[in-house]
Amino acid sequence: MPKPQNAMTIFKLLDKSNCRQCGEKTCMAFAGAVFTGRRPLSECPRLDRNIIEAYSDDPQNRHDVEQNRDDFLEQLKNQIKGVDLKAAAGRSGGRYEDNRLTVKVMGKDFSITPAGVFSTDIHVNSWVAVPFLNYILYGKGLDPTGDWRSFRELTCGREQYPLFQKRCEEQMKQVADGYTDLFDDMVQMFSGKQVDPQFQSDISVVLQPLPKMPIMVCYWLPEEGMQSSLNVFFDQTADQNLDIGSIFSLGVGLAQMFTRLARRHGLAMAS
Ligand code: SF4
Known part of the structure; x- marks a missing residue:
């Protein structure tokens, strides 16, 4: 496949139904997310497998995705x-x-x-x-209010929530289930703060990926007949201090970082 010059090249591969199964509002939004490296092409379930394989297996194409992401970063730096x-x-x-x-x-x-x-x-x-x-x-630079919201309650968060849940909350839950030091590491290695458990959770830790962007991770231990669960919360001002795509990236990036940490301690994790 030739190197995509822009999101429109990727858009042309899609079926343009705007069916939202990928979690984006439109095929164009998905194409933009692929172009900037935020989403892999394989997350459009309607796309022909041959096209996905051609795109994903070719080192040139992988390089192109990274290049697009770097280009996007350069654009922001120029601004x-x-x-x-x-x-x-x-x-x-x-x-x-x-x-x-x-x-x-x-x-x-x-x-x-x-x-x-x-x-x-x-x-x-x-x-x-x-x-x-x-x-x-x-960012508007609003001070956090202490009023917590889930990702799906943020502006434009509902559509992307299924994917956020899978790539952030579910991933972190797997780490927390097997790696008992996770919450201590959040506090000691990543300057997190253990707070009084919120929403009847067993453990609540607030992380500070950016000064006015606190993220609270709440974990519920397994109980008789009930699995553990983990949810991530944001301050109600989060979607005014940062766009939803960047909030998504922070959550998924944190989950990936904790997964790598758990692997270094020998925990087998699904990729
Ligand atoms: S799942 Fe595929 S076809 Fe449906 S909106 Fe997303 S990109 Fe478009």
Whole structure:
């Protein structure tokens, strides 16, 4: 398959029914998510398997998806060049010093210069970098209210919730079921804070992937005849401080990070 030049090239592969089975509102929205690397093409259940295989197995195509994601990141970095970072620091809960804006990402400094150059002690994954930039560029900077919402209650969250549940909440639950130190690690390694259990859960931990974007993970232990469960909650201001795609990326990125951590401790996990 030729390298897709834009989301329209991917859109042309789809059946254009807007059936929403992928969790996106339209085929065009799904094509955009594939183009920027947020979704794999295989998540459209109506797409011919041969096309998916041709796209997924070809290292060139995998490279193209990564390239698209990098291009998208570069576009966002370019937009930073026109932003008043001092004003953005006040809005975002960061600080402006030494000619750079710094905010805390999971308790660690994450900085950007007016030229769009990152400096940080943590690894710059796209699941962190894209939300970070969207938060600086477009976030309203509202202070959290302490009123928690599930992903599906956020603006535009309902359509994407089935996929969020599968790739974030279910994935984290599998980790928590087998790796008992998960919540201690959230507190000690990722600057989380154990809070009084919410919603009658057994454990509640609040993580801070961005200063005004707290995420609360609640875990219910298994009980007689009932499986364990895990839900992720966001402050009711979350969808005004960050777009739903970036909120999705943060949740799924955290789940992937915890999965890798559990594997390093020998826990066998489904991929
Ligand atoms: S599942 Fe496929 S056909 Fe249906 S809306 Fe999503 S991309 Fe379009």
